[in-house]
Amino acid sequence: GAVVSQHPSWVICKSGTSVKIECRSLDFQATTMFWYRQFPKQSLMLMATSNEGSKATYEQGVEKDKFLINHASLTLSTLTVTSAHPEDSSFYICSARTGQGIYEQYFGPGTRLTVT
């Protein structure tokens, strides 16, 4: 149980275009989803926290107009990287929590974004 999927697993896009990444909780309802960014050989940095039906809360330094997060349902959150640039190339990982028991986050497999 507690499986989180991400789609796509990898994507290549041209500079200036937008790309959407989906995060789904497959067998539970996720009251909260988190989006992280991981640079090569570095740790995860929290970008934003999204609660179903409300606006995402972005961490300091994260451009909310560039990284659009939508959490339209209890099983789906999307991250859209708008007007992507090569410096946006990274590994994006989402996680979801059930809101029950100990507040454990279940992580998706990640999405590798390369902007050319």
Place this chain on the structure above:
Amino acid sequence: AQSVTQLGSHVSVSEGALVLLRCNYSSSVPPYLFWYVQYPNQGLQLLLKYTSAATLVKGINGFEAEFKKSETSFHLTKPSAHMSDAAEYFCAVSDGSNFGNEKLTFGTGTRLTIIP
């Protein structure tokens, strides 16, 4: 504010030898502590967690960790390393008292290499 320090970005052990990955935390409130493992190009998998119950926590794949408040440590151990243990390991802390708004703060990770 919370933080995690992982001592040693790279650790190498022989197959069958003891694995010890170090993690020290800083938190002004009682923490929840986690160890995650990440295989190449994958998301994070929870190994174990401490949530103010037993100080010695047993996780998956034979790993365990001990919460030592006096030392502000949560080191990860495994008695006998296996080749499949080669991966990146992250220690993380969250605010155990901030229910519903907990965020994970990750350490910089330790890459574990197993020597045949």
